[in-house]
Amino acid sequence: MARVALLMGGNEGDMKRTLQTAQRLINERVGAVMRCSHRYQTEAWGFKSTQPFTNQALEISTDLQPLAVLDAIQQIEVELGRNRAAEQIEKAATGARYSSRPIDIDIIFYGSESIDEERLQVPHPLLAEREFALQPLAEIMRSFRHPALGKSVGEMLEEVRITTVEQA
Numbered sequence: 001m002a003r004v005a006l007l008m009g010g011n012e013g014d015m016k017r018t019l020q021t022a023q024r025l026i027n028e029r030v031g032a033v034m035r036c037s038h039r040y041q042t043e044a045w046g047f048k049s050t051q052p053f054t055n056q057a058l059e060i061s062t063d064l065q066p067l068a069v070l071d072a073i074q075q076i077e078v079e080l081g082r083n084r085a086a087e088q089i090e091k092a093a094t095g096a097r098y099s100s101r102p103i104d105i106d107i108i109f110y111g112s113e114s115i116d117e118e119r120l121q122v123p124h125p126l127l128a129e130r131e132f133a134l135q136p137l138a139e140i141m142r143s144f145r146h147p148a149l150g151k152s153v154g155e156m157l158e159e160v161r162i163t164t165v166e167q168a
Contacts (some may be wrong), residue, residue, distance in 0.1 A: 001061045004064050005032065005071060005109040005141060007124075007133050009055035011044065012102040018080055022103060025076045028071055031062025037136035045132055047096035057108070057136035066110045070120050073105040108137065112147045123147060131160045 008022050014134045019039060037057040044053060062069060081102040089100045108124045115122040123146055127133055134157040137144075142154040149156070 001031075001063055002111045002113075003034075003109075004060050004062055004107060004111070005137060005144070006058045006060060006073065007055060007106045007108050007136065008054040008058065008103065009053050010103040011049060011051040011100050013081065015039070015054035018103050019054065022076055022080060022105060023058060024107075025079070026058065026060060029076070030064060030072045031060040031077075032059050033058055034105065035059040035140040036074075037139040040132065040136050042070040044098070044100070045130065046098040047094070049100050051100060053132065055132050055136055057140055059140050066107065066115055066120055066122065067117075068112070069107060069110070072108070077103050077105055082140070106133075108133065109144065109147075112145075114147050128156045129160065131157065134160060 006026065008019055012017060016039065023033055035058070039054050039056045041052045043049075043158060044051075059081050064072065064162075082104070087099045087101060091097065106124055107120065108127060109121050110122045113122060124133070127146070128149060134153060136152045138157045143152050145152050148155065153157075
């Protein structure tokens with residue numbers, strides 16, 4: 001069984017209900033949800049949006065291989081209203097790298113594995129820069145060490161907070 005960290009988030013629709021449904025579907029189809037963080041609300045990252053994002057981290061235990069986890073969570077995203085084609089059109093029109101969406105589920109860690117494939121990069125390559133991801137992760141797995149950086153989730157959170165303060 002692999003210990004997998006997922007980050008769920010979105011900014012369209014009833015986020016509390018969407019995240020609850022996503023958690024239930026992940027528990028049924030991907031693996032047993034062992035722990036989940038509180039929900040955190042933050043401004044959009046990487047683009048402008050009038051709607052804040054709601055994010056939540058999950059730790060699951062699964063016997064699925066990494067790409068099977070990815071396939072399952074992407075199917076859950078579709079069922080909960082994610083339309084990647086529409087997002088691509090919006091991003092092309094605005095020139096932004098990201099866009100609003102009802103749900104996004106990312107694999108942050110898959111055990112202590114480092115995966116670099118066309119469809120999947122784990123640990124998530126931008127994790128150390130994203131306070132909105134590190135905050136909920138730190139709630140459920142503060143001492144877990146990033147396999148490539150060697151830093152704990154808690155240490156990365158403190159570093160990004162210090163950087164954010166220094167840039168202000």
